[in-house]
Every structure is written in structure tokens, then in C-alpha cells.
Amino acid sequence: MKAKKDINTEEKIIEAAKKVFVRHGMAGARMQRIADEAGINKALLHYYFRSKEKLFAIVFQKVIKEAIPQIVRIFDTDMHFFDKIRMFVREYLEFINKNPYLPMFIIHELASRPEHLKELLKTVEVDKDFIFEDIQREVDKGTIRPIEPMQLMVNIISLCIFPVVAKPMINEFFIHDEKGDLYAQFLEERKELVADFVINSIKKSESES
Amino acid sequence: MKAKKDINTEEKIIEAAKKVFVRHGMAGARMQRIADEAGINKALLHYYFRSKEKLFAIVFQKVIKEAIPQIVRIFDTDMHFFDKIRMFVREYLEFINKNPYLPMFIIHELASRPEHLKELLKTVEVDKDFIFEDIQREVDKGTIRPIEPMQLMVNIISLCIFPVVAKPMINEFFIHDEKGDLYAQFLEERKELVADFVINSIKKSESES
DNA sequence: GTCTATAAGGTGATAGAC
């Protein structure tokens, strides 16, 4: 029974910590806030995870493993290449939309103390090569215009992530939307638009062989 | 003489504060660090700017005015539309490259306490309408494929900013480049590539009227 | 395992001499 309760509390703490860390960053997060979020006492945090730093490390690794998601596997199917892009954009946007603070959290922390956090990334393996090979294959086949796979991949990811991450900025400067409904609609439209934008760009015109 | 020295110190402090705030964010910045960076004493910070919050407000506004740059005026010229895009991408990438931490700083702070910072933005006027009108005009003329001006603008900005901002993330997961030279080269290539990517996407193919 | 109370150290801010 003790064991059961133990696991539950530990999980509760990690989930709470994740929420607070992702939202406020390591520097802005408060242990008290995490304790409140988890519905337990502050001292208990230190009982389970000696220090804020240790707790952060665990959360950070967990978050990384979620953010580099399985969605990339889409490229490992035998769908039409353009359909892969459409599906990837749709699902990735969905994911980012559900976790809007996640990319910035990773970037912000990674930029703040790269030397320290790099070690935490050692444990995470990203299966990227087959995507690049997949893209290169399409270029070689002549299905799409020549482009470095890495550049294409970064383009797609940029078009997905940035508009979600930069919501407060774009919204403030360009839309002035108090309730945020307009922005939600703006992002909804992008589920189709981004894929079209990318495909239009790499698709060869009729005159090209 | 007092006045002269005064201005110099004030400027020194603001520059130092800008450097530290932009790099570490409001929560992560330390007044001691700013004092060191400015080569003065911590108490002097409070003599010039009562509090950390006040100093931050000044820096934040200053930074905003730099980040929403005059480069947008490019769209107010009578160049060919595609050349405007090429020029915009080149200059904007140049700017972001020189201030890689700037966009994320703005986004991070704006996301952390939107209600509080919105007031600081009231003073900043963004001259955006003429860009949107410019894009819409091209669509109406039939020069480019139909696209909502706002979406096109966000696409271009995303392709410029995100790869620079996300350098630590992309570099860590996809490149594993210790020295960072490869990434610099990667970004250099984008000065042409991004514009081509965008133009290819919105350019009509021969069969389209 | 979980709590209350408290220690230990850091950080923003002020007082007061020069």
C-alpha cells in the first residue's frame, strides 16, 4: 500500500512540476507553486527529489521525450510523399497546439545553460536519418524540386511551431484580439494552409521535367 | 559635466541591462550581474532606476522598438514584389542573426505576464497595414496565388526567426555540431533559400492564368 | 510518507558616508 501511494505522489509531483516548469521556466518556477499544484507540502518535494535542480532534470528529460514525438514515424509509411507532409503538419500542429509552451520552454532552457543541459539530452535518441533519406529519395526521383532535406524539414517545423509559440507576440502586434478566438481560427486555417504552402513550393511546375 | 557623466552612466546601465535581461529573462536576470556588466555598483542601479521592474520596463520597450524594425518599409518601395521578399528575408535574417536571443526574449516575457506587459506595448505603433495591402494588391492583380496576407506574412517571419531562435534545439538534435560553424553555414544558405521557398510557393505555374 | 517549523543563503532595495 505504501508503494502504491508512493508512486502516485511521485507522479503527481512530476506532473505538477512539469506544468510549472514549462510555463515559467527553471528561473521563474517556485517550489511552493509546484507543491500547491500537486496538492502536497513543499517539504515533500525535497523528500522525493532532493533539490529543485534534480526535479528539473527529470522533468526536462521527460518533456524532451514527448516533444520529439513519434509523429516523425509518419515519414516511415508508404503514403504518397505529399500526403505524408499533409498528415505531419496536421498532427504536429495538433500536438503543438495542445502544448503551446513546450517548444519555447525547451529552447529557452537550452539557450540559458547549454553546457549543463546537453548532458541530459545524451539519453534521448532522435530517429531522424530515415526522414532525411525519405526526402532525398523524392529529390532523386525527381518528384520534387531539389532541396536539402534538412532545410525542408526545418522549414516545415518552423511553419508549424513558430506561429503557435509566438502567439502573444503576433496577436499583440497584428491582431489585437482580446479573447483569442481569432487566433485560434487563424491557427485552425494553418492545418491545411501550411501543407499547401510547402507542397506548392517543392512541387515541380509542368514545364519542369 | 555632471549631466554628461549622468547620461553616460544611464546609457551604460541600460545597455548592460538589455544584455542581461535579453539573455536570461526577467526572472533569471540578477541586478548584481547587470551592475558588473555596466562596471558600476549595484546601489547605483537603484539610484537611476528605482527598481528592477522599472529598469526592465525601460529595456523591454527599447527592445520592442528595435525588434519591430524599419525593415518592413521595404514593402513600401516600388520594387518587384518578389524582390521585396528577397530583400526582406536577407535583411531580416541579418538582423535576427545579430540578435538571436531577442525574439525569444520578447515571446517569453510576453507569455509570462501578458496582462502586465501589454501596457508597455501601447506606446509602440506597428505600421503593418500597408504591407497587408501590398500583398493583397498582388493577389488581386493575379501576380501570386490567392493567400491571406496575414498568413503569408507569418509564414515568411516564421521561416526567418524560428531557425535562428531554435538553434540550440535543432543543433543538438539534428546536427551535433560542437563549434557551431555548420549551423552558421546552414543559416547563411537560408538567406537565399527562404526567399526562393516562399516565391516558389506563391508563384503561379504556367497553366494558371 | 507527510506535515510544521526553521535554518541558510541569496536577492532586491535602502541608509548613509564621501
Place this chain on the structure above:
DNA sequence: GTCTATCACCTTATAGAC
């Protein structure tokens, strides 16, 4: 205007009762 010394508060972390 600029400095040293110091305060007051906040936050992480620990001690000890239950």
C-alpha cells in the same frame, strides 16, 4: 553621483514530530 554596509524579504532546503 558613487560607493560600502546593511536590511528585509523571499526561496530553497533541512530538522524533527507524527
